[in-house]
Amino acid sequence: MGKTWHHLAVLLLLGASASLVGQTQAATPAEAEKVVAKEFGPKFKVIPEYPPITLDFDGDKKPDLVVAVVAENPLATEVEFGYKVVDPYSASFGLSDPRITLLYNTEAKQQFMAVVMDFRSDKPKIKYVLVNVPFSRRLERGMIQTKKKILDTVQGVDDAGIRGAVYWDGKKFKWMAVGQDTVEFERADPPKSPK
Numbered sequence: 001m002g003k004t005w006h007h008l009a010v011l012l013l014l015g016a017s018a019s020l021v022g023q024t025q026a027a028t029p030a031e032a033e034k035v036v037a038k039e040f041g042p043k044f045k046v047i048p049e050y051p052p053i054t055l056d057f058d059g060d061k062k063p064d065l066v067v068a069v070v071a072e073n074p075l076a077t078e079v080e081f082g083y084k085v086v087d088p089y090s091a092s093f094g095l096s097d098p099r100i101t102l103l104y105n106t107e108a109k110q111q112f113m114a115v116v117m118d119f120r121s122d123k124p125k126i127k128y129v130l131v132n133v134p135f136s137r138r139l140e141r142g143m144i145q146t147k148k149k150i151l152d153t154v155q156g157v158d159d160a161g162i163r164g165a166v167y168w169d170g171k172k173f174k175w176m177a178v179g180q181d182t183v184e185f186e187r188a189d190p191p192k193s194p195k
Helices: 002-022 027-040 098-104
Strands: 051-053 063-071 084-086 110-117 126-131 140-145 150-157 164-167 175-180
Touching: 027 063, 027 110, 051 126, 051 150, 063 098, 140 164, 140 175
Parallel strands: 084 126
Antiparallel strands: 051 063, 063 110, 110 126, 140 150, 150 164, 164 175
């Protein structure tokens, strides 16, 4: 009976939080493409199979945007466009330098997450490109509960069905495994990247 009440409480919290974020209008795919082009440059292309995610990573009540993108080398235009490339997935295993961890991925065009905090303002608060975070099957908004609070997350599911969450801890992005996705997927292959 205790687990039932715990699950009910979590569902109520998720519903309440979703309704709060729901008050902020979600980004449309066209709006996400404009933001990516303006904030990250023409070398980044939005992956249309993953809808843009609007949430509040840092708890400032201003919408943040996460968009699945492809690019050849996110480090190439980092200074020019003023974003920061980070690798929260590899950092969770002890190696956080994207200049090193990007060398391990041999695909010509790689999938990344473009993050813009306070994306609807004239000058966004901060911009990131999250590299090496697995989300080949699914990318969606989620939540996790820490000892102190409930955090907005972006959750991705990889080819093996492992579900991981990316969240903002107040200083940096972190990744953590949050479970195994047991749902059978309709498509066996990951979405194709735009050319």
